[in-house]
Amino acid sequence: MNWRLLPLRVDDAFMSMAIDEALLILNAEKKSPNTVRFWRWLPSAVSLGCFQSLEREVDLEAARRHGVDIVRRITGGGAVFHDHQGELTYSLVCGEEDMPRDIVESYKIICDGIVQGLKQLGIPAEFRPINDVQVNGKKISGSAQTRRWGSLLQHGTILISPDVRLMFELLKVSPEKISDKFISSVFERVTTIERELGRRPSFEQVREAMIKGFERALNVDLVEGELTRAELDLAAKLRPKYASKEWLRKR
């Protein structure tokens, strides 16, 4: 079976979320094919889970100071700092019928794309339910999924070399201060491709590895294609919602 592979894109947080939703809506209407895409955030941004409280999770002043956008996702899960320089992000859209009904099972299949992709890079990784990929017990990728109108969207991070210190300045992770001790405890729980390899592959190298990984995990051929006019038009229409205060401050 063929799925569409989109070219790498670099967009702001609001456009990226709008593209993901546009693909989900149009896939459900049978107007978009099953699709995998890899993309980056510009500027760096914090994404908030669908159910999270803005004020409780994000240091708004720090975000302003660092010029970091904040966007609420349509997917659940936690707040994530997405570093323009340090993260490749993926999104996958398909019909619900193309995945197991069981949610954790479907996470396992899709996250296996990341596991297989990391293997291509020489990093042994494993799926950790519900939605993480780990290397030796340390998280290297986190994903979030939603299902609507008969289709499924899953998007997630692939950590190449994010600025972990900035991450903890932006996210209100705990009452603990951002001491060096705290930062080093984070390094026990989170890892990156750069750290595992001892060198930093290019975004294109990581993308190529992940394409192979997803092909293997999904048992499909990813065939290069482009966003259609209809997808771009719908994304442009959805973008203002993601950029709005009402949506951001929903909880």
Added chain:
Amino acid sequence: MKYGEFKAPKGVIKVELLLSGDVISRISLSGDFFIYPEEALERLESSLTGVKVDFDNLMAAVKKFYQDTGAQTPLLTPEHWVEAILRAARS
């Protein structure tokens, strides 16, 4: 506004609560959990409004919510919601 949180096996449930005597007059749930479909969270909040804050009444309301909506919350059980709400109520 009362506030409490509970770290479930997957996700932290955060509860803001307004009580009228021992009955929930307003409740707001947030956190890094997953609910399918997403709209169900608002249903959960409304099905908890007007409920007496004790374990049995809360459990009954949460279980009824799951039955009525068919909502799925991977690794989250009714007990986790109730524990988070009781923590907020005790705050």
